[in-house]
Amino acid sequence: MSEHSASSYKLGELKPALSRNEALAEANRCLFCYDAPCTRACPTHIDVPKFIKKIASENLKGSAKTILEANILGASCARVCPTEVLCEGACVLNDLHDKPIKIGRLQRYATDPFVMEGTQLFQAGEATGKKVAIVGGGPAGLACAHELTLLGHEAVVFEAQARLGGLNTYGIADYKLDIETSLKEVDWVQSIGFSVRTNTRIGQDVSMSELLADYDAVFIGVGLGSIPTLGMPGEDLAGYEDALVFIDTLKHQSIDQVSLKGQRVAVIGGGNTAIDAVSQSASLGAEKVYMVYRRGREDMGAYDHEIDLALSKGTVEIVYMAQPTEILGEGGKVTGLKCVRHRLKAADASGKSGIEVIEDSDFVLPVDRVFRATGQAKYRDFFAGVDGLEVDRSGRVVVDGNGKTSIDKLWASGDCANGGKEVVNAVAEGKAAAQHIHQALEAKTHG
Amino acid sequence: MADLKVNIAGIESPNPFWLASAPPANTGDQVMRAFDAGWGGAVWKTLGEPIVNTWSRYGALDLNGQKMMGLNNIELITDRPLEVNFREIAEVKKRYPKHAVIVSLMVEAKREAWHEIVKRAIDAGADGLELNFGCPHGMSERGMGSAVGQVPDYTCQITEWAKEASTIPVLVKLTPNITDVRFAARAAKRGGADGVSLINTINSITSVDLDTFAPRPTVSGYSSHGGYCGPAVKPIALNMVSEIARDPETAGIPISGIGGISNWRDAVEFFLLGATTVQVCTAVMHYGFRIVEDMIDGLNNYLDEKGLANVHELCGKSVGHIRDWKNLDLNYVVRANIDQNKCIGCGLCYTACNDGAHQAIGAKPADNGRTEVWVIEEACVGCNLCSLVCPVEQCISMQQIPVDAEPCSWEQYSSGKGKLAPRPQDNH
Numbered sequence: 093m094s095e096h097s098a099s100s101y102k103l104g105e106l107k108p109a110l111s112r113n114e115a116l117a118e119a120n121r122c123l124f125c126y127d128a129p130c131t132r133a134c135p136t137h138i139d140v141p142k143f144i145k146k147i148a149s150e151n152l153k154g155s156a157k158t159i160l161e162a163n164i165l166g167a168s169c170a171r172v173c174p175t176e177v178l179c180e181g182a183c184v185l186n187d188l189h190d191k192p193i194k195i196g197r198l199q200r201y202a203t204d205p206f207v208m209e210g211t212q213l214f215q216a217g218e219a220t221g222k223k224v225a226i227v228g229g230g231p232a233g234l235a236c237a238h239e240l241t242l243l244g245h246e247a248v249v250f251e252a253q254a255r256l257g258g259l260n261t262y263g264i265a266d267y268k269l270d271i272e273t274s275l276k277e278v279d280w281v282q283s284i285g286f287s288v289r290t291n292t293r294i295g296q297d298v299s300m301s302e303l304l305a306d307y308d309a310v311f312i313g314v315g316l317g318s319i320p321t322l323g324m325p326g327e328d329l330a331g332y333e334d335a336l337v338f339i340d341t342l343k344h345q346s347i348d349q350v351s352l353k354g355q356r357v358a359v360i361g362g363g364n365t366a367i368d369a370v371s372q373s374a375s376l377g378a379e380k381v382y383m384v385y386r387r388g389r390e391d392m393g394a395y396d397h398e399i400d401l402a403l404s405k406g407t408v409e410i411v412y413m414a415q416p417t418e419i420l421g422e423g424g425k426v427t428g429l430k431c432v433r434h435r436l437k438a439a440d441a442s443g444k445s446g447i448e449v450i451e452d453s454d455f456v457l458p459v460d461r462v463f464r465a466t467g468q469a470k471y472r473d474f475f476a477g478v479d480g481l482e483v484d485r486s487g488r489v490v491v492d493g494n495g496k497t498s499i500d501k502l503w504a505s506g507d508c509a510n511g512g513k514e515v516v517n518a519v520a521e522g523k524a525a526a527q528h529i530h531q532a533l534e535a536k537t538h539g
Numbered sequence: 540m541a542d543l544k545v546n547i548a549g550i551e552s553p554n555p556f557w558l559a560s561a562p563p564a565n566t567g568d569q570v571m572r573a574f575d576a577g578w579g580g581a582v583w584k585t586l587g588e589p590i591v592n593t594w595s596r597y598g599a600l601d602l603n604g605q606k607m608m609g610l611n612n613i614e615l616i617t618d619r620p621l622e623v624n625f626r627e628i629a630e631v632k633k634r635y636p637k638h639a640v641i642v643s644l645m646v647e648a649k650r651e652a653w654h655e656i657v658k659r660a661i662d663a664g665a666d667g668l669e670l671n672f673g674c675p676h677g678m679s680e681r682g683m684g685s686a687v688g689q690v691p692d693y694t695c696q697i698t699e700w701a702k703e704a705s706t707i708p709v710l711v712k713l714t715p716n717i718t719d720v721r722f723a724a725r726a727a728k729r730g731g732a733d734g735v736s737l738i739n740t741i742n743s744i745t746s747v748d749l750d751t752f753a754p755r756p757t758v759s760g761y762s763s764h765g766g767y768c769g770p771a772v773k774p775i776a777l778n779m780v781s782e783i784a785r786d787p788e789t790a791g792i793p794i795s796g797i798g799g800i801s802n803w804r805d806a807v808e809f810f811l812l813g814a815t816t817v818q819v820c821t822a823v824m825h826y827g828f829r830i831v832e833d834m835i836d837g838l839n840n841y842l843d844e845k846g847l848a849n850v851h852e853l854c855g856k857s858v859g860h861i862r863d864w865k866n867l868d869l870n871y872v873v874r875a876n877i878d879q880n881k882c883i884g885c886g887l888c889y890t891a892c893n894d895g896a897h898q899a900i901g902a903k904p905a906d907n908g909r910t911e912v913w914v915i916e917e918a919c920v921g922c923n924l925c926s927l928v929c930p931v932e933q934c935i936s937m938q939q940i941p942v943d944a945e946p947c948s949w950e951q952y953s954s955g956k957g958k959l960a961p962r963p964q965d966n967h
Contacts, residue, residue, distance in 0.1 A: 113931070113932035120605075126827060145802075145830070146836070149837050150837075151836060151837035151841075154833060
């Protein structure tokens with residue numbers, strides 16, 4: 093078995109590849125539970141004991157197929173899934189005397205030899221003559237396109253960026269998933285044979301109405317946009333940017349170019365993008381990293397294991413109950429982040445406590461860089477341009493359990509409909525939408 | 540995709556994976572659920588005059604945290620009425636006409652009794668019969684099971700009786716509780732058996748309670764020797780299968796392999812040594828019928844990888860690789876090689892070789908606090924022990940050393956027709 097360790101992880105890998113020996117020992121530790129909790133915890137319901145048992149019997153091809161039939165992005169999900177709160181969090185060994193099975197790393201062990209080596213395990217279904225346009229080549233769109241191709245439909249993916257993969261390619265912290273790994277996986281997924289038009293933005297280069305007229309069905313998986321500015325003074329200063337841009341930059345530049353040695357950093361936000369930016373800043377040598385969040389730890393969206401990872405770096409400090417009010421600068425560059433302190437108000441009827449500003453509680457964090465990770469924008473304008481498309485108050489496309497939108501022939505899934513979840517959720521939803529599109533097209537054909 | 544269909548002694552099966560005659564094949568409901576899960580056949584739990592079982596029946600050997608490496612039972616044959624069993628067999632055959640249903644039989648040593656039960660099994664729709672001459676506990680006290688299998692003349696006689704009445708293939712299930720399984724297999728063949736299945740369980744006491752002094756499984760403070768099976772018995776079963784496949788008197792007799800088969804790799808080993816189907820019990824009792832999915836998938840992928848079209852092409856491929864010891868090459872030299880980059884410094888190879896083998900590994904405390912080890916080449920006899928105890932994959936490998944000598948076996952050497960290459964003991 094050849095090694096598949098990607099070469100480009102600039103900060104080292106959080107969960108490196110397992111050797112054969114390690115994988116066999118780990119696989120044999122699995123109890124092979126009946127109706128396994130790990131499988132139930134996975135949004136794509138990969139049959140985890142089954143694929144692990146196949147690693148133990150050294151039926152690696154069968155193992156990879158078990159994973160990839162359920163989740164076509166099984167190789168990247170093996171790296172980026174918050175397994176601590178999904179499959180591994182559900183492992184019954186947590187209640188025994190033991191650590192949970194390293195399911196994510198075993199999944200990588202089984203899938204890498206096929207996905208990273210470009211060995212095809214699937215083939216396109218018998219052609220139905222139906223065409224489906226996929227708007228957005230991220231995890232949801234890729235899962236949808238692959239499933240439709242398996243079912244014999246002609247899928248065409250339209251991607252605004254130059255590369256496929258969405259957040260996998262552009263937005264996941266490098267220590268979890270590097271760009272080469274994402275692109276290899278994308279190539280492998282696409283090699284089943286669906287076509288792709290990159291650098292093509294729907295609503296600009298091609299209109300939505302054209303797609304709806306030319307295709308038998310259309311799927312929207314556009315995800316979310318960039319992180320909007322916060323409307324405070326100083327947001328034009330150099331050194332202030334979208335945390336996703338900071339994460340993406342490392343993927344394309346050398347570690348020297350993005351080094352934070354000797355610098356102090358503030359990251360605004362309490363979610364998983366914020367914590368990724370915090371960990372990455374610390375790993376890039378920042379001498380101090382503040383994470384500024386308006387409420388307490390119990391309300392933070394970031395996973396506990398990610399917070400613990402960040403805090404383990406030693407240079408990280410979380411500033412709870414604080415709200416940035418101004419970015420201070422000198423000579424056009426960031427020199428500090430001015431904040432006010434919050435306190436909790438009495439709980440309302442729903443049991444949730446509001447927050448209020450404490451007067452005269454201003455303080456300044458002396459920093460050279462500020463990254464905002466306060467939530468990605470929805471593509472409200474794009475959705476508004478689609479006649480009759482229902483969107484909820486927070487800007488998410490309204491869909492039923494199958495990803496069907498309010499208008500004929502149009503489905504949507506992934507972050508643009510769920511508001512922003514994990515890659516594995518987008519894959520599950522994109523695949524489910526494809527199956528529903530298939531049913532709808534079949535019903536039309538057979539009337 | 541390879542073709543997994545097999546034909547053993549005239550019994551056709553969609554794949555070579557059968558449930559062994561045991562608790563998993565006790566009822567029609569279980570057998571049908573097993574067929575739905577993918578099993579190609581089932582050998583029905585042994586039918587005979589109804590018996591009464593004890594309550595506590597199974598005991599297990601756990602090894603270093605791995606559960607049920609060996610399983611022992613004192614359960615007897617079916618405890619359900621014969622007419623219920625036959626009705627369910629008929630029902631299963633009606634619903635699953637293409638699956639193999641083999642009925643295991645055991646009655647007292649009377650010609651009429653055997654004739655009658657054989658006819659009833661055939662009337663129920665069985666595709667084949669398996670004569671249980673192997674059960675080592677309880678039934679053997681009553682002159683049945685291994686009491687028959689341990690005496691070749693009885694084996695031959697009862698096989699003849701069954702064959703007189705049978706219009707379908709008859710397999711004889713052999714007991715390993717004998718000194719040489721070939722005599723039992725020859726007797727079965729003489730009696731007209733269409734094939735043999737082996738091994739049945741091995742006489743055993745799995746463990747003893749150190750406080751109550753009662754062996755397990757314990758029945759009111761007492762136990763009885765049981766039949767031992769599971770992963771721990773596989774090497775014994777593999778050898779016995781191969782002996783029958785190699786014996787000129789029985790070579791070519793269809794064999795259904797049994798004994799510690801847990802996955803497709805185990806099954807392939809049995810095929811390579813001469814079996815055409817395999818029977819599984821302990822792994823199903825541990826993990827359920829679902830394990831057959833990977834057995835089928837893994838075997839399929841393996842056959843494809845090897846470019847083999849079906850299971851029959853595998854059968855017996857390793858039989859020619861077994862020789863009598865006297866025909867092994869005494870001039871094939873191998874020597875241990877330690878990959879220092881992989882060594883974790885545990886010193887296990889040193890202590891194993893120094894105390895348990897041939898004093899061919901040196902050791903000293905290393906600067907990093909571990910143990911540094913090296914092979915003393917002139918002392919190494921290439922016994923493999925160090926590579927067997929080493930916990931690190933591919934750290935100690937056995938490397939062939941070219942020698943300036945023709946191959947020479949004991950047979951050749953002792954008859955003065957060969958010359959030995961120099962050996963480590965020559966250095967002492």
